[in-house]
């Protein structure tokens with residue numbers, strides 16, 4: 001599974017939901033993945049999902065990347081969480097698409113990350129966390145202290161399915177080796193993905209992964225190494241409507257044929273001065289989704305216009 005932080009009935013009964021940490025790492029197995037969230041993927045669209053990526057939280061809350069005052073990652077995540085709390089309704093789920101930690105996944109980084117997301121968790125909002133190249137699975141699990149850390153569904157990868165807001169999310173894990181920029185899914189995970197998609201050919205699905213697909217304008221070693229293999233799986237499976245990724249700290253909506261590519265901006269800090277920082281409100285509709293960037297960097301165009309994505313036919 002990806003790393004799920006879910007409120008449990010026991011937490012609510014005991015009052016633990018107000019501050020408790022329930023961690024669900026494993027249910028199902030590679031042969032029979034069990035989705036978390038709603039019971040069926042075909043539920044009608046309702047509500048929205050908050051999408052965040054590249055929070056890059058440092059244990060020290062005053063650390064700012066490159067010393068830039070706008071690049072204080074703790075402040076930027078705090079603004080994002082407060083902005084989500086200010087929305088008229090709570091999100092049905094939050095996905096954080098990797099690089100939760102600043103550089104190399106120190107335990108203090110994850111402790112700080114967990115304390116920053118706690119206000120939203122106190123409202124019972126489930127979190128689904130993917131790993132990025134600046135994360136360290138073992139360190140994060142040590143901080144989370146799940147009762148049964150188990151293993152990832154495939155090898156050491158924490159991957160899985162979440163049915164929420166009328167859409168099926170398939171969350172992948174492209175962290176190949178800590179401290180290595182290049183991401184890689186590798187064959188067992190790709191085989192799992194094909195099988196998981198084939199099990200629900202009619203369910204509108206969004207695939208999410210930290211690393212961005214290779215792009216002519218970027219160095220291949222900075223991207224997802226097995227991009228072509230991934231796209232060979234996604235392109236013909238028309239139930240897959242969009243590929244969502246982060247890593248490049250760039251906000252961009254584009255298409256690969258009739259498949260949408262959603263490049264999430266970073267929350268923590270930008271690489272390029274003209275890039276926004278923020279989170280995205282992703283609201284599935286009957287035949288697509290509306291995506292709206294909410295900036296956390298105080299840019300003048302604070303909330304950019306929402307964009308309607310129309311899904312390809314299944």
Ligand SMILES: Nc1ncnc2c1ncn2[C@@H]1O[C@@H]2COP(=O)(O)O[C@H]2[C@H]1O
Pocket residue numbers: 133134181222247248271272
């Ligand atoms: N302007 C940029 N500044 C720094 N890194 C960049 C830039 N553009 C692309 N990258 C690459 O994108 C990668 C994203 O993950 P990393 O921070 O590990 O390493 C980054 C670099 O390899």
